[in-house]
Amino acid sequence: MELKLEVVTLAVRDVDAALAFYTSLGFTLDVDYHPREDFRVVQLTPPGSACSIQFGEGLTDAAPGSARANYLVVADLEAAHEELVARGIKVGDIRHKTPIDTWAGDFAPGPDPDHRPYATMADLADPDGNTWTLQEIRH
Numbered sequence: 001m002e003l004k005l006e007v008v009t010l011a012v013r014d015v016d017a018a019l020a021f022y023t024s025l026g027f028t029l030d031v032d033y034h035p036r037e038d039f040r041v042v043q044l045t046p047p048g049s050a051c052s053i054q055f056g057e058g059l060t061d062a063a064p065g066s067a068r069a070n071y072l073v074v075a076d077l078e079a080a081h082e083e084l085v086a087r088g089i090k091v092g093d094i095r096h097k098t099p100i101d102t103w104a105g106d107f108a109p110g111p112d113p114d115h116r117p118y119a120t121m122a123d124l125a126d127p128d129g130n131t132w133t134l135q136e137i138r139h
Contacts, residue, residue: 007043008070010055010130011062015040017127018055024087027053046072065129077120077136078111084124091134092123111136 012018019042023029027044030052034040040056074080077094084091096112097103097119112119120136 005051007052007054008067009060009062010053010067010126010128011060011064012055012126012128012130013064014127015042015056018042019044021126022053024089025084065126067130070130070132072132072134073137074134075136075138077122077134080134081122089124094120094122096120 010018019029019032022044026047028047029042029044031041031043031054033042039058041054041059042056043052043054045052081091081094093109094111095107095109098106098108100112100116100119115136115138117137118135122134123131124134125131
């Protein structure tokens with residue numbers, strides 16, 4: 001059996017502000033369906049991803065900003081961080097896990113010196129506080 005993650009639903013207060021934020025990240029707008037006043041679906045896909053996000057009106061009863069610890073993978077975190085900051089996105093400082101061999105939960109500033117997969121990250125949040133971790137995985 002094959003199971004593919006297709007869409008993750010986020011709760012937001014202001015659909016248009018969320019749409020502007022995610023398109024500023026470079027997400028592609030796939031759908032903005034608003035057939036009636038109390039229902040709207042906005043779906044966007046991150047560049048290079050097979051999974052999309054959706055938000056809108058009448059989709060979920062979750063509290064806006066309640067989505068936590070979502071991950072976006074990049075091949076070069078320093079370049080991605082620089083590009084996002086240049087676009088006006090508030091991104092946290094780059095950090096890496098230390099000690100890497102035990103993954104004890106501590107972090108040191110900057111990228112992992114050896115750019116090991118899953119070791120380097122930085123955080124950002126959308127206007128409602130849904131959080132994302134940018135994680136470097138070089139292939």
